[in-house]
Amino acid sequence: MRISLPSLAELRDTQADISRFRERILVVQAVVLVCFVLLLTRLAYLQIVRHDDLLEQAENNRTAVLPTVPPRGTIMDRNGVVLASNYSAFTLEITPSKVKDLETTINELAELVDIQAKDRRRFKRLREESKSFDSLPIRTRLTDEEVARFSAQRYRFPGVDIKARLFRQYPFGELASHVIGYIGRINAKEKERIEDDDELGNYRGTEYIGKLGVEQRYERELHGITGVNQVETSAGGRATRSLSSRPAIPGQNVVLSIDxxxxxxxxxxxxxxxxxxxxxxxxxxxxxxxxxxxxxxxxxxxxxxxxxxxxxxxxxxxxxxxxxxxxxxxxxxxxxxxxxxxxxxxxxxxxxxxxxxxxxxxxxxxxxxxxxxxxxxxxxxxxxxxxxxxxxxxxxxxxxxxxxxxxxxxxxxxxxxxxxxxxxxxxxxxxxxxxxxxxxxxxxxxxxxxxxxxxxxxxxxxxxxxxxxxxxxxxxxxxxxxxxxxxxVVKATQDALTHAQSAVTDTAPVNLGFxxxxxxxxxxxxxxxxxxxxxxxxxxxxxxxxxxxxxxxxxxxxxxxxxxxxxxxxxxxxxxxxxxxxxxxxxxxxxxxxxxxxxxxxxxxxxxxxxxxxxxxxxxxxxxxxxxxxxxxxxxxxxxxxxxxxxxxxxxxxxxxxxxx
Structure with a gap:
């Protein structure tokens, strides 16, 4: 048997290949080392530098802070007759961003709850004025029977829910309406004004604001101070238990000088x-x-x-x-x-x-x-x-x-x-x-x-x-x-809990010197x-x-x-x-x-x-x-x-x- 030995050229090529391989190994090792150093640096940054911030974010993912809207103050005349008050009722609300086919959903809801043409028009107008993730009412003041019918079929309607809300009412209807005024849903312009007045936090969860008359002029007194409720949430976002809370402070009652x-x-x-x-x-x-x-x-x-x-x-x-x-x-x-x-x-x-x-x-x-x-x-x-x-x-x-x-x-x-x-x-x-x-x-x-x-x-x-x-x-x-x-027109404000009255500060009279x-x-x-x-x-x-x-x-x-x-x-x-x-x-x-x-x-x-x-x-x-x-x-x-x-x-x-x- 005859054995052929590699030539000198072949040996040189082999040596070159080995050298290039070793260089590549060194480059890979360097890259791995750099990546490892970067990983350690990032880990140190997250664990040490951003520890408090990330801990807070993690806590926020586990907890939620829910606003507690305060009851709006009542308006009464000089003799204590109530002219504007609140009452509780159920509202059927839709969050458009959570609903795939909105029109079909509304039509199916109409089989359970009486939804008229004017309800649809109002909902359409509210959608145009609001964001897609806002919860908007399609029907207000549901009867107990309507609440029961929807509750039994609730699983069919993701993004639709029933909420208990306080509603404003004016028991005497047209009487003194220009003085009392009325409330309505907050629009974009009013949201900007609230932000400019640095009151956005106090209006979290609030959907209505005074639009006219005393309701508008004494909005700050009537609104009250929004409370907060911190709750622990599940992976699905549902509240499991309450962690802490600060109760809402009800709005002050307003006493008019009008009889x-x-x-x-x-x-x-x-x-x-x-x-x-x-x-x-x-x-x-x-x-x-x-x-x-x-x-x-x-x-x-x-x-x-x-x-x-x-x-x-x-x-x-x-x-x-x-x-x-x-x-x-x-x-x-x-x-x-x-x-x-x-x-x-x-x-x-x-x-x-x-x-x-x-x-x-x-x-x-x-x-x-x-x-x-x-x-x-x-x-x-x-x-x-x-x-x-x-x-x-x-x-x-x-x-x-x-x-x-x-x-x-x-x-x-x-x-x-x-x-x-x-x-x-x-x-x-x-x-x-x-x-x-x-x-x-x-x-x-x-x-x-x-x-x-x-x-x-x-x-x-x-x-x-x-x-x-x-x-x-x-x-x-x-x-x-x-x-x-x-x-x-306003004589005094009244604490909603103690009923203690505080007279409105008078402007000093002017003597015209006749x-x-x-x-x-x-x-x-x-x-x-x-x-x-x-x-x-x-x-x-x-x-x-x-x-x-x-x-x-x-x-x-x-x-x-x-x-x-x-x-x-x-x-x-x-x-x-x-x-x-x-x-x-x-x-x-x-x-x-x-x-x-x-x-x-x-x-x-x-x-x-x-x-x-x-x-x-x-x-x-x-x-x-x-x-x-x-x-x-x-x-x-x-x-x-x-x-x-x-x-x-x-x-x-x-x-x-x-x-x-």
């Missing part, structure tokens, strides 16, 4: 007519009644109002959603004359005894301003000008004073100003001046103030536009002798209106002496050569009826201002409502049913029938379940 029986009486006296009334305590600024007609049912908004009801409210010519007492502006008409008289005395433009000849009209710059037809009132001094409501007297006075002098006097009284009432959404109205017109209009020819524009201001017409809140506040200031109080003699002149004129003037028949036989002034304000402008004829005008073009007053005249306890839209003469339609408010507040009398009916129809003067004691009037709460789901 809800008085509020109900006034709303009934308006009937189907539109208008507003504000009644104040002139010695404190407390709001005793705050009426805007027509009203609306706040229960409709709690779960999201349906399209039909929204269209009905939003598109109605009567504008039931408009808070006329707070946001409706009107020319004050002749109710402005007492303030003009006080302005004349204070500025020295007119003395109380100065005589003006009222011949029925007044001409300025070729324009004739009418007053009481063609007969006139003859010679009138200041008191007589108020009692007989002389237009000529105040045309002349306005011309003598000028627009800016009028503006500067009326501004501290609150005309055309924000009163500061504790309700959101107040409007300023218009107290005209040369500066106002210059800033309001854009074209130079519109910015100039013409002397003839001043004349109508004296009788509360022209550019003048104020709220009934402003007129009532100014009336209360005159009634108190010049002390101006900030109006408020001369008592000047106030006395105006008061004599206002008393004369109620004793021998335009409202004398209405207040005949009253057990107290009141002081007031009727007003009739144009809703549309009537031409110089035309005469007002209500029968030729549409309903919304007719004059407004106004009245401002306080009582008793010598020691006022209540002051008010009201307007009945497009009703005509203030003495016929507004003053009768004021008489019944004073009878209620000062004598405890509630009008008879026939008297209420006559007043609703504008056919009353002094009260008729046998009045009832106000304490005998039992309010009938509207059941939260009536007509609601």
């Amino acid at each position: 809800i029986r008085l509020q109900k009486m006034v709303e009934d006296l308006f009937g189907n007519r539109r208008g507003a009334l504000v009644a104040l305590d002139p010695n404190t600024g407390e709001v005793l009644a705050f009426v805007s007609k027509p009203t609306f049912d706040p229960n409709l908004f709690v779960d999201g109002i349906d399209v039909e009801n929204w269209q009905m409210l939003n598109e109605s010519m009567d504008k039931p959603l408009l808070n006329r007492a707070l946001r409706g502006t009107y020319p004050p008409g002749s109710t402005y004359k007492p303030f003009m008289a006080l302005a004349a005395l204070t500025t020295g433009k007119r003395s109380a005894s100065a005589i003006t000849q009222d011949n029925g009209s007044w001409t300025f710059g070729g324009h004739t301003f009418r007053s009481h037809g063609d007969s006139g009132l003859g010679p009138v001094d200041m008191v007589r000008s108020i009692v007989l409501s002389s237009n000529v007297y105040y045309y002349s006075l306005a011309n003598d004073m000028g627009v800016d002098t009028i503006h500067d006097f009326m501004k501290p009284l609150g005309f055309g100003q924000i009163t500061g009432i504790d309700l959101p959404g107040e409007v300023r109205g218009i107290l005209p001046s040369t500066d106002w017109k210059r800033n309001y209009y854009k074209r130079p020819e519109q910015q100039k103030w013409y002397a003839g524009e001043t004349i109508s201001l004296g009788i509360g017409q022209g550019y003048n536009n104020f709220t009934m809140l402003q007129l009532a506040s100014a009336t209360a200031t005159v009634a108190s002798g010049g002390m101006k109080y900030t109006p408020r 001369n008592p003699d000047h106030i006395a002149v105006v008061r004599n004129g206002l008393i004369g209106v109620a004793t021998s003037g335009t409202s004398a028949q209405v207040f005949a036989g009253s057990a107290y002496q009141s002081a007031g002034k009727t007003g009739t304000a144009q809703a549309v402008t009537i031409g110089q050569k035309e005469k007002y004829n209500a029968s030729k005008l549409g309903e919304y073009q007719r004059d407004h009826a106004l009245y401002m007053a306080y009582a008793p005249a010598d020691a006022p306890q209540i002051a008010l201002a009201l307007v009945v839209e497009n009703a005509g003469f203030g003495a016929a339609h507004a003053a009768p409502i004021a008489r019944r408010v004073f009878d209620y507040w000062l004598q405890g009398q509630y009008p008879s049913p026939e008297d209420i009916l006559a007043t609703q129809q504008g056919q009353s003067s002094r009260p008729i029938g046998t009045p009832r004691a106000k304490q005998d009037i039992v309010l009938d709460p509207k059941k939260a379940s009536d007509g609601l789901r």
Whole structure:
């Protein structure tokens, strides 16, 4: 046998292969070593540097912190009558992100639970406003039978659950709805505001927030403080046991200064007519009644109002959603004359005894301003000008004073100003001046103030536009002798557990410094209106002496050569009826201002409502049913029938379940 030996070249190749193999082994060993070092480094980092953080994460995977939403505080009137409260009910809710086929799921649920078209529309709207992982109600206020039917079939519906929730209810429905307001689901804009106010933690789990009125203004007090409950969870995320908890602190109750029986009486006296009334305590600024007609049912908004009801409210010519007492502006008409008289005395433009000849009209710059037809009132001094409501007297006075002098006097009284009432959404109205017109209009020819524009201001017409809140506040200031109080509707807050009350901090009153003699002149004129003037028949036989002034304000402008004829005008073009007053005249306890839209003469339609408010507040009398009916129809003067004691009037709460789901 012959054996061949490797050549030198082959030996060299073998040596090279062995060398490369050894190099590769070394590289692999180096890589393994580096990886091992990195692994040790990472392990050290996780075990030492991030130990606390990872331990917390692990604990969080084992535990969950659940928010406990506090019960919302109740709202009650000054006598403890509950106007907004909570009740518990079951809700069928869907988390869209956990449901594969949403439409099919809803259809199958409808076989177990009554789900109507409006429920589907509301759910669709909520989906558009919410995130997919939010739990959204498809039906609220389930019956016990519906709860039982779903519970038996719950396994078929992943992502669907029944939850027990507190629901807001307004037991008296439309009564005082503009004051109380309502709550609704938190929207994106409100979430941003909550975040900006650094209150996101306190609103965890909260789905509803105050949207209007006291519910909105006192949201922080009514909401309370959210509690937490730390629980241990299973691998499936279900709570197994409670570890620790901090109970929620219920929201505070809010006590209004409003007397809800008085509020109900006034709303009934308006009937189907539109208008507003504000009644104040002139010695404190407390709001005793705050009426805007027509009203609306706040229960409709709690779960999201349906399209039909929204269209009905939003598109109605009567504008039931408009808070006329707070946001409706009107020319004050002749109710402005007492303030003009006080302005004349204070500025020295007119003395109380100065005589003006009222011949029925007044001409300025070729324009004739009418007053009481063609007969006139003859010679009138200041008191007589108020009692007989002389237009000529105040045309002349306005011309003598000028627009800016009028503006500067009326501004501290609150005309055309924000009163500061504790309700959101107040409007300023218009107290005209040369500066106002210059800033309001854009074209130079519109910015100039013409002397003839001043004349109508004296009788509360022209550019003048104020709220009934402003007129009532100014009336209360005159009634108190010049002390101006900030109006408020909330009297106190109340601890939900101890019922201890804390009075709301008052804004210090402002003394406008009126001369008592000047106030006395105006008061004599206002008393004369109620004793021998335009409202004398209405207040005949009253057990107290009141002081007031009727007003009739144009809703549309009537031409110089035309005469007002209500029968030729549409309903919304007719004059407004106004009245401002306080009582008793010598020691006022209540002051008010009201307007009945497009009703005509203030003495016929507004003053009768004021008489019944004073009878209620000062004598405890509630009008008879026939008297209420006559007043609703504008056919009353002094009260008729046998009045009832106000304490005998039992309010009938509207059941939260009536007509609601």
